[in-house]
Amino acid sequence: xxxxxxxxxxxxxxxxxxxxxxxxxxxxxxxxxxxxxxxxxxxxxxxxxxxxxxxxxxxxxxxxxxxxxxxxxxxxxxxxxxxxxxxxxxxxxxxxxxxxxxxxxxxxxxxxxxxxxxxxxxxxxxxxxxxxxxxxxxxxxxxxxxxxxxxxxxxxxxxxxxxxxxxxxxxxxxxxxxxxxxxxxxxxxxxxxxxxxxxxxxxxxxxxxxxxxxxxxxxxxxxxxxxxxxxxxxxxxxxxxxxxxxxxxxxxxxxxxxxxxxxxxxxxxxxxxxxxxxxxxxxxxxxxxxxxxxxxxxxxxxxxxxxxxx
Amino acid sequence: xxxxxxxxxxxxxxxxxxxxxxxxxxxxxxxxxxxxxxxxxxxxxxxxxxxxxxxxxxxxxxxxxxxxxxxxxxxxxxxxxxxxxxxxxxxxxxxxxxxxxxxxxxxxxxxxxxxxxxxxxxxxxxxxxxxxxxxxxxxxxxxxxxxxxxxxxxxxxxxxxxxxxxxxxxxxxxxxxxxxxxxxxxxxxxxxxxxxxxxxxxxxxxxxxxxxxxxxxxxxxxxxxxxxxxxxxxxxxxxxxxxxxxxxxxxxxxxxxxxxxxxxxxxxxxxxxxxxxxxxxxxxxxxxxxxxxxxxxxxxxxxxxxxxxxxxxxxxxxxxxxxxxxxxxxxxxxxxxxxxxxxxxxxxxxxxxxxxxxxxxxxxxxxxxxxxxxxxxxxxxxxxxxxxxxxxxxxxxxxxxxxxxxxxxxxxxxxxxxxxxxxxxxxxxxxxxxxxxxxxxxxxxxxxxxxxxxxxxxxxxxxxxxxxxxxxxxxxxxxxxxxxxxxxxxxxxxxxxxxxxxxxxxxxxxxxxxxxxxxxxxxxxxxxxxxxxxxxxxxxxxxxxxxxxxxxxxxxxxxxxxxxxxxxxxxxxxxxxxxxxxxxxxxxxxxxxxxxxxxxxxxxxxxxxxxxxxxxxxxx
Numbered sequence: 001x002x003x004x005x006x007x008x009x010x011x012x013x014x015x016x017x018x019x020x021x022x023x024x025x026x027x028x029x030x031x032x033x034x035x036x037x038x039x040x041x042x043x044x045x046x047x048x049x050x051x052x053x054x055x056x057x058x059x060x061x062x063x064x065x066x067x068x069x070x071x072x073x074x075x076x077x078x079x080x081x082x083x084x085x086x087x088x089x090x091x092x093x094x095x096x097x098x099x100x101x102x103x104x105x106x107x108x109x110x111x112x113x114x115x116x117x118x119x120x121x122x123x124x125x126x127x128x129x130x131x132x133x134x135x136x137x138x139x140x141x142x143x144x145x146x147x148x149x150x151x152x153x154x155x156x157x158x159x160x161x162x163x164x165x166x167x168x169x170x171x172x173x174x175x176x177x178x179x180x181x182x183x184x185x186x187x188x189x190x191x192x193x194x195x196x197x198x199x200x201x202x203x204x205x206x207x208x209x210x211x212x213x214x215x216x217x218x219x220x221x222x223x224x225x226x227x228x229x230x231x232x233x234x235x236x237x238x239x240x241x242x243x244x245x246x247x248x249x250x251x252x253x254x255x256x257x258x259x260x261x262x263x264x265x266x267x268x269x270x271x272x273x274x275x276x277x278x279x280x281x282x283x284x285x286x287x288x289x290x291x292x293x294x295x296x297x298x299x300x301x302x303x304x305x306x307x308x309x310x
Numbered sequence: 311x312x313x314x315x316x317x318x319x320x321x322x323x324x325x326x327x328x329x330x331x332x333x334x335x336x337x338x339x340x341x342x343x344x345x346x347x348x349x350x351x352x353x354x355x356x357x358x359x360x361x362x363x364x365x366x367x368x369x370x371x372x373x374x375x376x377x378x379x380x381x382x383x384x385x386x387x388x389x390x391x392x393x394x395x396x397x398x399x400x401x402x403x404x405x406x407x408x409x410x411x412x413x414x415x416x417x418x419x420x421x422x423x424x425x426x427x428x429x430x431x432x433x434x435x436x437x438x439x440x441x442x443x444x445x446x447x448x449x450x451x452x453x454x455x456x457x458x459x460x461x462x463x464x465x466x467x468x469x470x471x472x473x474x475x476x477x478x479x480x481x482x483x484x485x486x487x488x489x490x491x492x493x494x495x496x497x498x499x500x501x502x503x504x505x506x507x508x509x510x511x512x513x514x515x516x517x518x519x520x521x522x523x524x525x526x527x528x529x530x531x532x533x534x535x536x537x538x539x540x541x542x543x544x545x546x547x548x549x550x551x552x553x554x555x556x557x558x559x560x561x562x563x564x565x566x567x568x569x570x571x572x573x574x575x576x577x578x579x580x581x582x583x584x585x586x587x588x589x590x591x592x593x594x595x596x597x598x599x600x601x602x603x604x605x606x607x608x609x610x611x612x613x614x615x616x617x618x619x620x621x622x623x624x625x626x627x628x629x630x631x632x633x634x635x636x637x638x639x640x641x642x643x644x645x646x647x648x649x650x651x652x653x654x655x656x657x658x659x660x661x662x663x664x665x666x667x668x669x670x671x672x673x674x675x676x677x678x679x680x681x682x683x684x685x686x687x688x689x690x691x692x693x694x695x696x697x698x699x700x701x702x703x704x705x706x707x708x709x710x711x712x713x714x715x716x717x718x719x720x721x722x723x724x725x726x727x728x729x730x731x732x733x734x735x736x737x738x739x740x741x742x743x744x745x746x747x748x749x750x751x752x753x754x755x756x757x758x759x760x761x762x763x764x765x766x767x768x769x770x771x772x773x774x775x776x777x778x779x780x781x782x783x784x785x786x787x788x789x790x791x792x793x794x795x796x797x798x799x800x801x802x803x804x805x806x807x808x809x810x811x812x813x814x815x816x817x818x819x820x821x822x823x824x825x826x827x828x829x830x831x832x833x834x835x836x837x838x839x840x841x842x843x844x845x846x847x848x849x850x851x852x853x854x855x856x857x858x859x860x861x862x863x864x865x866x867x868x869x870x871x872x873x874x875x876x877x878x879x880x881x882x883x884x885x886x887x888x889x890x891x892x893x894x895x896x897x898x899x900x901x902x903x904x905x906x907x908x909x910x911x912x913x914x915x916x917x918x919x920x921x922x923x924x925x926x927x928x929x930x
Contacts, residue, residue: 205412211368212407213427213478214400227417303462304416 005295009288014066016284017277021065024273025058034271035078052078052273065277074278079270084278087263092282094164095259098182098251099244099286101175103237105183106190111233113187114194119221121199129191136188142250145181149254152177164258178251182244189243193236197229204228231302238294241287313383314341315485315518316365316403320378323357323364331375335360336542338378342486347512347519349533349550351526353565353793354764357542358522362488365520366405367395382485401431404479408491410471414463420447420474421459427481446477450507469500476507483515490522497656498820502864505532524794526569527823527866530554531873538562551870560592567594568798569868570823572850579847581650581828583805584798603648603808604830609683610644611781611814612668612701617641617677619663623888636887637663638674639838639895645782648808650815652825652846654861655835658886661818664835665784668816669703670694682781699729702775706787708767712759718745718770719755725777737777744773749803765796769803776807782814789824801828822865826850831906834858838887839898844907854901854909 031054032045040048049055053064068075074084117129153161165174201207202225210224211217249261260282267275299305323335335357342348352358363369364376367387380387382402387395399405404427407413415423424446425439434442440459447455450473463471472492479487489508493501509532512519521532529536529550536553538546538561546559557563564587575582583597619638622631638660645651653661666672668679670686679686681700689697702725705711712721722744723737732740742752748769759767768788775783785804789797801824807813819825825832826846833843834857842855853859867873900908 205407205409206415208368209407209413209475209478210415210426212366212399212405214396214398214430215426216396224415224418228415302417303419304464 005292009292012288013281013284017065017069017281018062020277020280021062024271024276029271031078031271031273054273069281075274077267077275078272079275084275087275088260088278088282091258091260091263094257095245095248095252095261095286097171097175098178098248098257098259099241101179102182102186102244102248105179106186109183110187110190111194111230113191114233115198115221115226117191117195118198118202129195133188133191136185137192139185141181141185141247142254144185145178145251145254148177148181152180162256174255174257178255178257181251182247185247186240186244189236189240190233193233194229197232198225201225201229227301231298234294234297234301238291241290245283245286312344314343315346315383316520317341317381318361318365318378319381321361321364321380322377323360323369324375324377325369326373326375334542335364338537338539338542338544340537340544340547342518342520344485344518345512345516346535347521347533349521349523349529349536350539351523351529351536351565352539353524353795355541356539358524358539359490361539362405362490362520362522365488366399366403367392368399397431400427400479400484401482402484403486403488404482404484405488405490406472406475406479406492408494410468410475410495413475414471416463419460419462420466424459424474424478424481427478431482442481443477446481447474449480449511450474450477452477468496469504472496472504473507476504476511480511480515484517486518486520487512488520488522491524492521493528494523494525498822499656499860499864501528502866505866508532525866526554526566526794527868530868530870531866538565554868554870560587561589563587563592563594564589564795566868568795570798570821570827571868572823572826572862572865573867575826575846576851581805581830581846583802584827586798586802589795597802600805601809603812604646605648606646608647610646610680611682612816613644613678613680613683614664614668615642615678615680617664617667617679618675619660619667619672620675622891631891633888634891634893636838636889636893636895638667639887640898641677641835641838641840643833643840643843645814645816647781647814648812649831650808650817650829652817652819652829652832653835654819654822654825654832656820656861658837659835660838660887661835662786663838665703665786665816665818668784669701670698695729699731699778700780701782701784702778702780703784703786704768704771704775704788707791708764708771709759709791711771712767714759717756717758718750718762718773721759721770722755722774722777725774729778731778740777741773744776745770747776747807748773749799763796764792765800768792768796768800772800772803772807776811780813782816784816784818786818787820788817790819790821797824804828822862823868834861837885839910841910842908844903844909848904848907852903852907854903854907858909 031052032048033040036044036048046055053061056064072085074088076083077087113129113133117126120126149161152158159176160174161177163174165171198221202221207220207225210220215224245261248259249265251257252259252261253265260279264276264279264283266272267279318341319339321335321338322333324331324333338357338361340348340350350358350361360369365380365387369376376388378388382398387398390398414420421440421443424443425436428434428439428442429436443459444455447459452458452470452473463474466474475492487508492508493504496504505528508519521528523529533550535548536550537544538553538559540561546553546557546562553562554566557566567585567587570584580600580602582600585594585596587594617638618640621635621637623633623635624631641660641664643651653664655661663672667674668686674687677687681697684697686694686697716724719738719741722741723734726732726737726740727734731737738755741755745752745754750766750769750773754762759770762770771788789800792800804815805828808815815828817825817828829846831844832846832849833840834849834855835841836857842849842853842858849858850862853862899911901911902908
């Protein structure tokens with residue numbers, strides 16, 4: 001099964017990066033002009049294009065591009081001349097720690113909130129959980145980020161609001177507010193998903209069986225129902241990772257954090273083709289890897305997916 | 311007299327609905343003595359399941375109210391705290407349910423689901439519970455119990471899952487077992503095994519059983535005493551033998567009249583309608599003798615020759631198929647105008663696939679299907695659509711087979727419009743006529759499916775099938791989901807339509823009682839092949855093939871005086887038609903017993919070639 005997934009993922013990644021390749025070349029704006037400035041002479045521009053391989057026919061550019069991906073040769077930035085691989089590698093940990101922390105926050109707040117909401121259906125707790133979830137959906141992440149920054153960072157001065165931090169403790173401290181911002185938005189999503197999945201599962205026949213056995217209601221929910229309800233929730237996470245990544249770009253800007261998102265934004269602004277392509281490749285890989293991880297989690301949760309080899 | 315295990319008096323259960331409190335069970339009283347089996351019988355909506363859930367305290371606490379008294383020996387259950395009641399549930403009263411496929415938790419091993427009851431109520435260690443679980447699984451005759459406790463429910467067939475449910479229920483040696491339609495979803499041979507198992511275990515454990523069912527045959531087979539419920543109330547209660555021999559209440563009489571009794575048509579050639587009894591007055595009306603609708607000289611409407619349908623089982627990425635399901639293997643039969651051919655057999659025998667091949671809903675691998683001498687398998691596109699009008703289909707579930715957003719009239723008019731048989735005005739004019747023909751009123755055309763009962767919906771489906779004036783109707787388990795009395799009405803309607811319109815039916819069913827009423831000829835299918843075919847009387851009175859005999863002997867007889875001697879509690883499974891890729895079906899020969907009565911001349915004992923008989927995709 002894993003082998004199938006890897007093949008599927010490879011195809012997905014190739015499709016994503018090819019789309020990026022095409023999109024970047026369709027978009028208006030000349031990378032040579034962007035790199036050398038408006039006053040560069042035509043000779044300088046031509047020399048730049050020749051150096052970067054931009055004068056080659058499109059198909060050759062595409063093949064070179066694919067070869068570079070397979071050999072993990074990301075090249076250098078058109079603008080700064082720095083190694084792209086090194087830049088990404090330096091920034092990637094910040095993005096990973098932000099998304100992982102935000103997912104944890106989202107789950108730790110969202111799942112119990114959804115359980116509470118489902119089991120006390122119609123109560124004040126359910127009502128408030130649903131209002132909070134709806135609010136979480138409606139508030140854009142950059143606005144929530146700014147709000148959290150102002151309240152917890154500037155007014156209360158509890159946590160740092162700029163940069164990514166140096167050293168473990170400092171980095172964790174810098175992580176709190178951005179992760180909270182992204183995590184709260186995800187918690188809203190998770191709690192709604194958990195609530196509806198759990199309500200659905202609680203109607204199933206096997207829950208009646210558990211109750212008929214005399215199982216305590218608490219155990220009915222945590223042992224018999226929640227594990228079944230988590231199956232659609234995990235699916236939701238796999239899809240949500242996309243929202244999370246685009247959210248992380250805004251959050252990185254607000255909190256002036258390093259990360260793949262800021263690298264990407266800089267690359268797009270300066271028409272730095274190789275930079276953008278590499279950045280998006282990293283994002284695509286990230287999404288694909290998270291989804292493979294979700295598939296493995298499915299198998300852990302749902303024994304029906306464990307293929308018995310006969 | 312000994313103290314009853316359970317005494318229910320004046321039980322009244324109400325549910326909160328949009329319009330306020332609505333009572334669904336009213337003033338029901340009964341008691342069950344130790345070791346006794348009491349059947350509560352009734353049709354859907356009679357309140358029988360709610361009675362069971364009320365005893366278990368499993369009605370939704372915030373939306374239900376229970377009045378009266380429910381005593382377990384001398385403990386009043388309705389006064390117990392939720393915690394005390396939990397201790398009773400699964401410990402002193404255990405329950406098994408109708409749907410074994412969905413009643414087990416898919417993410418927990420069966421071992422842990424059974425031992426949960428043990429550790430919960432008997433306070434024994436995990437290790438002790440595990441060995442007790444193995445013992446329980448052996449008691450319900452699950453083979454290789456020790457290895458199977460670590461498996462998950464999806465590896466078990468329906469019959470096996472119901473055994474697991476029974477093991478779970480017996481775990482704490484309850485005083486009372488409540489069985490809510492435990493065999494309704496199972497095949498008839500599996501049903502016989504489970505009923506025997508319950509009976510044997512009851513004798514061994516000395517527990518009382520409250521058996522809830524709609525099936526009078528099962529009642530006759532298993533119950534000492536019977537309570538008949540109708541619309542939330544008890545209409546009659548007494549010893550089972552008495553209720554069957556001398557029913558007092560009009561409703562009981564109408565219910566019994568509608569029960570198909572195997573062997574009741576002994577000596578009658580033609581299919582015969584069910585007798586009807588007026589539910590209120592109790593006046594019985596014997597069915598009229600039916601005229602012969604079949605002319606032996608006519609050419610068959612439908613001729614199926616050497617039909618084969620096989621499906622490959624996917625083997626995984628970049629791998630070929632891992633096996634092949636021989637769903638239909640060399641099946642041949644014909645149906646004459648005005649004739650009903652019944653196709654009978656258990657889950658996975660290929661009867662539904664045969665029906666779907668005839669409708670060209672499933673692609674046949676080879677063979678031919680002649681409808682009025684035109685081969686449907688050779689046609690395509692427009693020509694196929696033109697010809698296929700001659701066959702219509704009625705499905706099993708009348709709730710799922712009508713579009714909820716289309717009115718009855720739209721549903722019935724659609725086939726006429728799609729096939730361009732009529733313009734809109736003509737079609738809607740004909741709708742009223744069709745509704746009348748199936749016993750509904752023309753002004754019901756504007757109503758939506760949810761406004762109709764199950765039986766009425768099936769009538770609408772019949773009207774929809776009749777709209778294009780077909781010669782042949784394929785009825786796939788069309789009455790299986792209906793209540794007994796409604797089933798009898800719909801079967802009577804189908805027979806009446808046959809007489810009037812000279813319709814032919816291919817009646818696909820597992821219900822031998824109904825088949826005996828409706829069919830002229832019967833074909834018995836097993837593992838994709840017809841093992842016996844012949845006139846109804848020959849099949850029912852002189853069955854030749856061992857499988858036909860097994861099938862007939864498994865049908866519960868709705869007559870407590872003919873309670874069958876105990877069969878062995880076999881745990882055979884329904885075998886799967888899954889075969890290796892290189893499997894070549896053997897050549898079959900048929901032996902003629904009497905004119906038109908053919909039986910397959912081969913050994914029934916077929917080896918299970920894949921070694922995974924009980925996990926085939928065709929097994930329930």
